[in-house]
Amino acid sequence: MAADTSTEKTGTEPMQEAPAPACVMSFNSTDPSGAGGVAGDVATIAAMGAHALPVVTSVVMRDTAEVFDHHALEPDVVVxxxxxxxxxxxxxxxxxxxxxxxxxxxxxxxxxxxxxxxxLVAYMPNLSWLEEDEQQAYLDAFRELVLPQTEVLVGSHQTLTDFLLPDWEGERPASPRELAVAAAEHGTRFVLVTSVLVASSKTPDQFLDNVLASPQGAITGEKFERFEVSFVGAGDTLSAALAALLASGSELHMAVGESLAFLDQSLDAGFRPGMGNVIPDRFFWALPPEEGEEGEPGAEGGSEDGDVPGTRHIH
Known part of the structure; x- marks a missing residue:
């Protein structure tokens, strides 16, 4: 017979229920590779100490190298x-x-x-794998309906330029501030632009900047050294981490810095489960250090879903 642990029998106070972690609802596709989509969001949000509420929007057929096809769920099913x-x-x-x-x-x-x-943290992935008409209809709807409700829009420099400034013809790339101005015209407060290519005047090596910007200018960010390994799932990791930190009460500029550091270390511990790209390891902090390692944070770097090179300790 089980022991009776009621207050009446023992005279002790009932055990108080621990407070629940902050909850983040993620709308995303399935990704059978586990690199991004709801799988990546759940892993990232959990790693940041929040609780994920994943809502599936479509079924994507892909491996770690490329997307082959997808099937969108009926809108009523998503809702x-x-x-x-x-x-x-x-x-x-x-x-x-x-x-x-x-x-x-x-x-x-x-x-x-x-x-x-x-x-709301909204991530805009590279959708070049969609048919042109389908892609255009999607982008138009996203621009009109989601951007007005977005606190932070996250995406690579090239993807956000194509999305927000499709007619850009300047001799130089659009700046994060100019992207923020374009996003603000649709109601978005901030943009977090990743993979901004920067050439250093002191060294031939190139760097990638990651910048949080408003229409008034750059606010914060991190610069990472350019590297030579392609990752998949980086954008979902960064945006999910940012959403989890905001849900937990972090101020925006602090949340951006912490989410970028988290992404960097996830990529440094990245692994290649198949023959394609490297997947971020969102639970790098739970792994025992390898023999000879000093336990320092990962080497510098940055990425954006399969289009950024880098050098990493891949396993």
């Missing part, structure tokens, strides 16, 4: 997933990744609009 949980759980932040289709964007945007005080 029902979200509404079922939102009626039960209080959320502290949103993370938006790939929403599957223009119709999916519309459906998710309607859910987001019911919670205007919850901060």
């Amino acid at each position: 029902e997933q979200a509404r079922s949980v939102l009626e039960d759980v209080t959320i502290a932040a949103w993370k938006v990744g790939f929403l599957g289709s223009a119709e999916g964007v519309s459906a998710v945007a309607e859910v987001l609009s019911d919670y205007p005080d919850v901060p």
Whole structure:
């Protein structure tokens, strides 16, 4: 017979329930490689000490090297997933990744609009693998419906330039501030631009800058040394980490610095499970140090889903 541990029998105070971690709802696709999508979001949000509420928007057929196809879920199915949980759980932040289709964007945007005080981190991946008409319809819907509700838009310099300034013809690349101005025209408060190529005047090596910017200018960021390994899942990792930190109450500039440091160390501990790209290890901090290592943080670096080279301790 089980022991009776009630207050009446023992005279002790009932055990208090520990406070729940902050909850982040992620709208994203499935990724069978585990590199990004809801799999990457769940791992990242958990690693940051928050609780993920994953809502599947589409099924993507891919491996660690490339995307082959995808099937968007019906918008009603996406909405029902979200509404079922939102009626039960209080959320502290949103993370938006790939929403599957223009119709999916519309459906998710309607859910987001019911919670205007919850901060939204939106990640814009490289969608060059979509058919041109499908891609354009998706981007137009995202621009019109999601950007007005976005606190921070995350993406690589090239992807955000193509998305926000498609007619850019300047002799120099658009600056993070100019991207922030373009995003602000649609209602987005900040952009976190990754993989901004910077050439140092003191060394022939090139660097990649990662900059949080508003229409008034750059706010904070980190510069990483350019490297030669391609990663997949980096953008989802960065944006999910940022959403989790905001959900936990961190100030934006501090959350950006911590999420960039987390991404850097995840990439430094990255591993190659197949024949394609390297996947970030979001639980690098749980691994025992290898023999001979001094336990210092990872080497400098930065990435954006499969298009940034780097040197890493891949295992």
